[in-house]
Amino acid sequence: MRTTYKVLAYTICVLVGVQAASHAWASAGLGSWVEGGGVLDSTAFESDESLFPEMAGFGIHAMNGMMIIPFVSLILLVIALISRTRKAMQWAGLVLLLVGVQIFLGFASFGVAALAILHGLNALALFTCALTAGRIGMRVDAPAVAAAAPAVEGS
Amino acid sequence: MWALSLVPARYSAMSMGYVDLGGGPGELAPHTHGAGYGEAPLVEVTDLTEGSSRAPDVSVTLTAARGAIRLGDGDAIDGYTLNGGTPGPEIRARVGDLVEVTLVNTDIDAGITLHWHGIDVPNAADGVAGITQDALAPGESQVYRFVAKDAGTYWYHSHQVAHEQVRRGLLGAIVIEPAAAEAGAPVDVVALAHLYGAAHTINGAEGDLHVDIPAGASARVRIINTDNGALFAWLGSGSFRVLAVDGHDLNGPSDVSDAEVRVPAGGRVDLLIARPADGSSVRLHLGGPRGVVIGPADPEPVRAPTGQVDLLSYGEPAPAPFDATAPDRRFDYVIGRRWGFLDGRPGAWWTINGHLYPDVPMFTVEEGDVVMMRLANHSGQAHPMHLHGHHALVLSRDGVPSTGSPWWVDSLEVLDGEEYEIAFVADNPGIWMDHCHNLPHAQEGLVAHLAYANVTTPFLLGGDAKNEPE
Ligand SMILES: [Cu+2]
Numbered sequence: 001m002r003t004t005y006k007v008l009a010y011t012i013c014v015l016v017g018v019q020a021a022s023h024a025w026a027s028a029g030l031g032s033w034v035e036g037g038g039v040l041d042s043t044a045f046e047s048d049e050s051l052f053p054e055m056a057g058f059g060i061h062a063m064n065g066m067m068i069i070p071f072v073s074l075i076l077l078v079i080a081l082i083s084r085t086r087k088a089m090q091w092a093g094l095v096l097l098l099v100g101v102q103i104f105l106g107f108a109s110f111g112v113a114a115l116a117i118l119h120g121l122n123a124l125a126l127f128t129c130a131l132t133a134g135r136i137g138m139r140v141d142a143p144a145v146a147a148a149a150p151a152v153e154g155s
Numbered sequence: 156m157w158a159l160s161l162v163p164a165r166y167s168a169m170s171m172g173y174v175d176l177g178g179g180p181g182e183l184a185p186h187t188h189g190a191g192y193g194e195a196p197l198v199e200v201t202d203l204t205e206g207s208s209r210a211p212d213v214s215v216t217l218t219a220a221r222g223a224i225r226l227g228d229g230d231a232i233d234g235y236t237l238n239g240g241t242p243g244p245e246i247r248a249r250v251g252d253l254v255e256v257t258l259v260n261t262d263i264d265a266g267i268t269l270h271w272h273g274i275d276v277p278n279a280a281d282g283v284a285g286i287t288q289d290a291l292a293p294g295e296s297q298v299y300r301f302v303a304k305d306a307g308t309y310w311y312h313s314h315q316v317a318h319e320q321v322r323r324g325l326l327g328a329i330v331i332e333p334a335a336a337e338a339g340a341p342v343d344v345v346a347l348a349h350l351y352g353a354a355h356t357i358n359g360a361e362g363d364l365h366v367d368i369p370a371g372a373s374a375r376v377r378i379i380n381t382d383n384g385a386l387f388a389w390l391g392s393g394s395f396r397v398l399a400v401d402g403h404d405l406n407g408p409s410d411v412s413d414a415e416v417r418v419p420a421g422g423r424v425d426l427l428i429a430r431p432a433d434g435s436s437v438r439l440h441l442g443g444p445r446g447v448v449i450g451p452a453d454p455e456p457v458r459a460p461t462g463q464v465d466l467l468s469y470g471e472p473a474p475a476p477f478d479a480t481a482p483d484r485r486f487d488y489v490i491g492r493r494w495g496f497l498d499g500r501p502g503a504w505w506t507i508n509g510h511l512y513p514d515v516p517m518f519t520v521e522e523g524d525v526v527m528m529r530l531a532n533h534s535g536q537a538h539p540m541h542l543h544g545h546h547a548l549v550l551s552r553d554g555v556p557s558t559g560s561p562w563w564v565d566s567l568e569v570l571d572g573e574e575y576e577i578a579f580v581a582d583n584p585g586i587w588m589d590h591c592h593n594l595p596h597a598q599e600g601l602v603a604h605l606a607y608a609n610v611t612t613p614f615l616l617g618g619d620a621k622n623e624p625e
Contacts, residue, residue, distance in 0.1 A: 039444040043350050046384030046420070048322060048595050051353040066502065107492070107503065110535040111571050 001083050002138045005092075008076045009134030012095060015069050016127045022060040029054020066103060073099045076133070083138065091133035098126040160496035162513055165618035168286050168586060168604055169611055175508075175516035177484030179524060181608055200287050200612045203278035203585050205300045211255035213248045213303075217269070217327075219313075220261040224324055226354045226361070234323035234351070235263060235313075242347055242359050242381075243311070243327030248303040250334040256311075259296040266290025266621060267325060269299060270314035272421060273402050273565045274329070275544050276301040278585025278610070283543070284315040285614050285622030286586050286604070292620070303331040305546075307402025308377040308423040310347065314624050318594035324351070326381050328358075331402070341373040341427060342366070346439075346447050348418075349381045355444045363438075364447045370434040376426045376447055380418040383593040385539070385568060388426065389415035391438035391457045397464060399425035403546060403563035407471025414462035419539035419568035421592035467552050470560025479550055479578035482527035486518050488589070490569070490601065492534040497600050505534060505591070505601040512600030518589065520581040521608050530567065531574040538596060539568040542605065543587040547577040566592055581605075586612055588624065598625040 033052035034040060044051060073096045080088035102122050109116035174181075217237045224234040224241060237243030248254050260267050268290055270282035280299045284290040291297055313325035328347045344366050346357050357364040368374055375398060380386040394412035397405055401423055408427075418424045428439060428449055436450025440459065448454065491506040507515045520526055528547070532538055542565055549562040552575050569575055584607040591601035602625060616622050 038353055039355060039442070041355075041387075041442040041444075042384030043348070043355070043380070043382035043386055043420075043442060044353065044384070046593055046595075047350050047382060048318060049350065049352055107535055 001079060005076065005079050005083065005088055005138050006134050008072055008079065009091075009095070009130050009137060012069060012072055012076065012130035013127055013134065015064055015072065016123055016130065018064055019061055019069070019123060022057040022064065024057075026054050026057025026061070029057065065106060070096075070099050070103070080137070085138050087139070088133070088137040091129060091137045095126065095129050095133055098122060098129055102126060157496050157499060160499055160511070162498045163617065165615045166513075167612065167615055169517075169606075171513045171604070172510065172515040172517055174519050175486060176519050177486040177526065179484040179520065181519060181521070196609065198584065198610050200278050200585055200610060200614070203610070205253070205277050205280065205302060207253070209253050211300070212252035213246065213254045215244065215246055215255070216257045216259065217243055218259045218261060219263055219267050219325060221263060224351050226352055228354075230352070232323070232352045235267075235320060235325045237325065237327060240359065241324030241326070241351075242349060243325075245327060245345055246311070246329040247332060248329070249332050250303055250306050252303045254299075254301055254303055256299045257296055258291065258299065260291040260293050262293045263320075264293060265316050265320070265623075266292050267313050267320065268297075268315045268624075269311050269325075270543075271299070271301065271309060271311050271329065272541070273307070273309040273423065274301065274331070275304065275546065275583055278544065278583070278587070281543055281585065281587070282314050283588055284620070284624045285616035285618070286588065286612055286624060287614065289614055289618075289620035290315040290622050305402055306331050306333045307399055307404075308345070308379060308425055309402055310379050310381060310423070312381065316623050317625055318598045321381065321594060322350075322383075328377075328379055330377065341375040342368050344374050344376045344447065345379070346376055346441060347379040347381060348386055348441055355442060357441065357445055357447065361445070363445055363453075366447060366449050367451050368430055368449060370430055370450075371432040373427055373429040374449055376428055376439060378418050378424045378426065378441065380420055380422055383420050383595060385420060385537070386418040386442050387415045387440075387459060388418060388424065389440050389459050390428065391440065391454050392435075393429065393431060393437050395439070396427040397424060397466070397469060398427050399423075400466060401546065401563060401565045403561075405466075405470045405562070406473045406560040408560065409470065411464055413460050414464050415459050416464040417568065419566050419592070421539055421541050422564075422566035422568070466559065466562045467549065467555065467557050468559045472558060473561050475548055475561060477525055477578075477580050479525060479527060479548065481525070482578060483524040484518075484520055484526045486516070486526065486528045487531070488516075488518075488528055488540070488603065489531045490534045490538055505596060505599055507601070507603050512602060515600075515603045518603065518605045519608055520605065522581055522584050524581040525578065526581055527576060527578045529574065529576050530569050532569040532571055535571055537568055537570045537593075538591045538601065539566055539593055540589070541566045541592040542579075542589045544583045544585055545579045545581075545587065545605070547579040550576040550578055581607065584610055586610055590625075594625065
């Protein structure tokens with residue numbers, strides 16, 4: 001169970017990396033497409049067309065962010081609950097909370113673009129939490145690391 | 156919750172969602188409403204025809220087929236053609252004409268229909284798969300008949316798997332001209348904008364549309380936005396007037412020189428543009444990449460102005476033809492977005508009055524009702540809302556009453572955070588879609604219906620004809 005927890009937590013780190021990479025890839029593709037004479041206006045933006053190959057990056061970002069990461073985060077929390085390890089539960093809970101915040105910010109930034117800044121920063125927080133969860137989440141007997149956890153262990 | 160979201164393989168629009176009577180009379184109905192509604196006998200949508208056996212004044216056959224659409228860069232995309240091309244032929248009729256269009260499906264497996272966008276046709280001719288007809292399978296054909304009533308700019312398009320078939324070419328322009336030609340009328344120009352692949356086109360061709368008219372003469376440019384996003388039009392120099400919106404002339408239009416005009420998805424705007432007497436040419440920009448150039452020269456493109464024509468205050472007021480202050484029905488059409496399952500698929504889906512498709516309101520009216528509808532959008536994105544079979548008068552936006560020309564719409568874009576009040580007279584019995592014309596949004600469930608209480612449909616969504624209007 002400890003291994004599963006670790007693997008899932010690190011998987012979330014990798015998936016957050018995929019989020020950053022896919023969006024950067026798509027943005028770069030958009031830039032070179034526009035340089036090559038492509039025109040992005042409301043009609044093109046709202047069309048279902050694949051305007052340039054890197055546009056798939058936006059689809060990956062949406063699918064990964066709305067489906068896969070929430071799903072893995074949920075499983076992480078379930079594993080933590082089964083393990084009854086308090087620290088594991090705390091970190092998994094925090095990961096899931098930040099995922100929720102992240103999705104909210106993603107949608108809200110359609111209306112208020114400045115929220116996309118928080119969306120980008122929260123991604124780093126989420127990555128850090130998932131990394132920490134993988135590293136110390138199920139270690140109940142490592143006081144040096146436990147001190148780094150947000151809550152104090154009961155023992 | 157997941158299981159409840161599944162849409163049956165075949166179901167009647169009449170059983171969709173819940174009845175919303177808008178505060179008007181009617182029984183709170185069993186789901187299959189219709190029978191027992193008032194005294195009016197039950198009518199099927201197929202009976203709501205033009206009604207005469209009169210010979211047509213305008214007769215057109217449109218043959219739909221699969222075909223490659225060639226783009227300017229030499230690439231071709233798989234698409235659909237009407238009489239061998241796309242957009243299909245421009246149809247022209249005069250007020251009073253009986254228009255008869257025969258649609259033939261050669262080989263489009265998903266089935267097709269034609270909807271007369273913005274024309275208040277009899278319900279049987281509305282061309283919505285699963286509501287007013289079955290989608291036509293390969294080899295089948297159908298005749299649409301209607302009398303041209305309101306002069307203006309319209310378009311036609313498939314309403315079967317519309318989010319895919321419209322994009323890929325099943326569309327065209329239809330213009331209804333005044334009953335008699337007017338002396339001194341401006342030169343008539345249709346500019347149908349459509350995106351094929353990544354190619355922005357006007358009347359099917361990439362690049363500018365050139366219209367050479369004499370210096371000092373004027374053109375009436377009929378802009379038709381057939382895409383899913385808004386189109387913006389602005390002039391490089393000089394001024395224009397907004398003559399009409401959605402097939403209805405505006406009253407007392409004034410000159411606009413420093414603003415762009417928004418054409419919502421599905422919407423039409425007619426502009427009056429004069430070629431200067433000094434013989435120079437003017438460029439009407441349609442979005443970024445193309446435009447209509449009036450005159451022989453090729454003026455440089457200019458950036459869009461920051462101002463926008465606000466139709467709420469543009470032009471001169473005129474009395475409304477009905478009293479909207481005491482409506483018989485008041486409906487809310489509040490668009491939101493939330494997490495849930497749509498036909499079993501998880502995601503963030505559009506909601507109508509808090510409900511996910513197909514658990515959406517059936518706005519129920521009786522013939523003659525004055526109907527007020529509040530269109531509000533809290534969904535984070537804009538929605539160009541299209542009501543079939545009727546034109547509605549815009550009363551207010553965000554509580555500010557309309558002070559300009561009467562502004563009649565069939566395609567009204569409601570931006571995020573906006574709230575419109577519109578009103579119309581229920582004068583065209585039938586079952587009418589009232590949906591977002593950003594067609595992928597419709598496919599994502601942003602669809603409701605306006606139903607007359609005594610009307611029912613024999614057609615099914617899904618079913619053997621695989622009717623899928625969105
Ligand atoms: Cu929409």
